[in-house]
Amino acid sequence: MMGSLAVIWAIGRKDLLLEIRNKDVVVAVAGFALLVLVIFTFAIDLNQGNAELVGPGVLWAGIAFAGVTGLNRAFALEVEGSTLEALMLAPISRDLIYLGKALGNFLFIAVAQIIVIPVFAVLFNLVVFRWEMLAISLLTTIGFSAVGTLFAGMSVRVRAREVMLPLLFLPVVTPLLMAAVESTSHMVYGRSWSDMAQWLQLAVAFDVAFLVVSAFIFQHILED
C-alpha cells in the first residue's frame, strides 16, 4: 500500500518537476481561462448587477475549456518521447500510472485556478475567498482530472486528438460542471453550506465513481 502511494507520488512529482522547468501546462490553462473571463466581461454588460447571475457559469466554462487544452498538452508530453511506454515497462500495475498522471493533472489545474480565481474576483467584483470556494474548486478539479486523464490517455493515438478530447470530456463532465456552477452561485449570493449540500454531494459521488471506474478500466487503454 505504501509502496503504491510512493509510486503514484513519484509520477506526480516527476510531472511537477517537468512543469516547473517547461511551464507548458499551467501557463496554457491559466492563460486560456483568463482570456475567456476577459472576453466575457466585454460580451456581457456587468453593470446591470448581473455578475452574480452569469459569473459562476463563465468561470467554470472557462476552466473546463482551458482544462481540456491542458490535459491534451500534459499527455502529449508523455507521448512525445515515448516515456509513457517506459512507464508501461515498469513492474507496476496500470492503475498506479493512471493515478499518478491524474495527480499531476490535478496539481496543474489547481495551480492554474490559484491564478484564475482571484482575477475572476476582480473582473466580476465578487467575493470568492471563502471556504466554500475551496471545497467547490477541489471537488471539481478532482473530477476534471479523473475523467480528463482517462480520456487524454485514450485520445493520444487519435488523428485529431485536439478535437476528440473535448468531444469526449465535456459531455461526460456536464453534471460536475452543473454542480460547480450551482454551488458557486449559492456562494456568491451569500447562501449557506446547506443550500449547496446536494450539489457538493453530487460532486463527491461523481469524483469517487470516476476515480474508481477509471483506475479499474485503465489497464485496457495503454497497450496497442
Added chain:
Amino acid sequence: MLNKVLDLLDPLLILSAALMGVALYLIFVWVPTETNQGAVQRILYFHVPVAWGSMMGIFVVSGSSFMYLWKKNEKWDRLAVASAEVGVIFGAMMLLSGMIWARPVWAVWWTGEAKLTTALILFFIYVAYLMFRAYFPPGTQRQRLAAIIGVIGAVDTPIIYFAANLWSQAHPPLVTGPAADAESALGSDLGTVLLASTLAFSFLFIYMVQTRYKIRKSEDDLVELKRASSASAMTGAN
C-alpha cells in the same frame, strides 16, 4: 432477381412494416384529436417510441461494451457499434420530433427540463463514441477503447439524470404554452396507440441493429480475407 428481393424480406422487416401500418392507422384515423393540444399532440405517438428506441440503443451499447471488455469477443463489439449507430439515429429523431412538438405546446423549442437535458447530453456522448471509432486506427485497441466509452457513458447516465433533475428544480422550465399542464383528455386510447407504435418502432430498431450487425460482420470478414490474401501473396513471391 426475384430471389434477391425475397432475400431482403427479413421476417423482422415484415413484422415491423405491418406493425408500422397498424400504428399509422391508429395514429391518424382511429384515435380522436386531443382537445387541449390539437393535432400536434399526434407527434407524441412518434416521439415516445423513438425516445424508447434511443434508450434501448444506449442500454445495448453499455451492456455489450461491458461484455466486450469482459469476454473480448468480437460479436459484442459488433453489437455495440450497431446499436450505437441506430441509437444515435433514433436519438436525433427524438430530439427533432420533441422540439417540433414543444414549440406550439410549450411555446419554446427547448427548455432545461431534466429529461431533455439528460437526453441531449447522452446523445452527445454517443456521437462522441461513434466519432472516436471513426478517428482511431483500426485494431483491437480501438474496440477496447470504444467499449470503455460505452461503459463510462453508462456510469455517467444516473449522475447526469440526478444533476439535470436538481438543476431543473433550481431553474423551473419556462413552459407557457396552451396545454402546459392540462391533463390529457384521451384516457386509455392514448395508451393503446402508444403501445402499438412503440411495438412497431421496437421491431424496426431490432431489425436495423440486426442488419447493421450483419454488415459489420461482413466488413470484419472482408478484413480477414485481405489479411489472408496478403499472406498468400507474400508466400507466393518466395
Added chain:
Amino acid sequence: MPAVVSQATQLAVKADAVVKNFGETAVLRGLDLELPTGEVTVLLGSNGAGKSTFLRILAMLTQIDSGSVSMHGVDITENGPSVRALTGSVLHAPMLYADMTVRENLLFFAEMYRLQNVEDLIAGTIQRVGIEPRLDHRVRTLSHGFQKRVALARALMHDPQMLLLDEPESGLDSESVAQLDSIIADYKSAGRTVVMTTHIVEHALEIADRAVVLNNGTVGLNSTKPSSDKAEILAAYSSKANDQ
C-alpha cells in the same frame, strides 16, 4: 551451448500460436517459438516481419489478439507486473524524459521499479554503460548514441532476467558497440537471456546462440548454430529482403 537445461518451465519465452493484427495488416500469424533460458537470440526478418512487434509483446507494450505467451513459465496476460520485472527493454525510442537530467531519469525509474540502495545501483550501472561524465546533463542535450546508453542503463538497473533489445546498435559508435557486446556477453555468462533484433546482421550472428528468421508472421528458420549456418541464414533473410 549454455549450461542451463531447457525444461518446459526453464524456457525463457514460450510463444504459442500468437496472432497480432493491426487492422488489415496481419503482423504475426500464429507464431510458435520457444527460447531457452541463458541464450542470446537474434531475431531477423525483413521490414514488417514482426520482429519489433514480438519484442513489444514480450515487453507487454502490445497485447496479442490470440494465442498465449509465457515467460519463465508465467503467462504474461495474467501476471503483468511480475512478468515486467523480469525484462529490461531498449526499444527504438530512448524513452527518457528529455528535460530531466540523466540522474533524475534513473532515480525516477528506480522508484518505478521499487529498487533499494538506489545511489549505489545507479553508480554501478552508469559505470557499466560509461555515462558517468554526463550524469547531471539534461537528456535533451545528449547525442543520440549517449541517449541510447542512458536507455540501456535504465533497462539494466533492476538487473532483469531477460534483455529485450530492438536494434540497440543504431546510433552507437564502434566503441559503444563493443561495450554493448561485453554487456551481452556478461548477461549470457550469468545464465540470463537476451532477445534482440539488429541491423548489423553478420556481427550479431557471431555473438548469438540462436538466430530466428521471421517470415510472413511465423518462424521461417530457427538455427542454433548461427555462426556456422551463416550462409543459409543470410540467404533466407536476404531473399526475403529482396521481395520487399
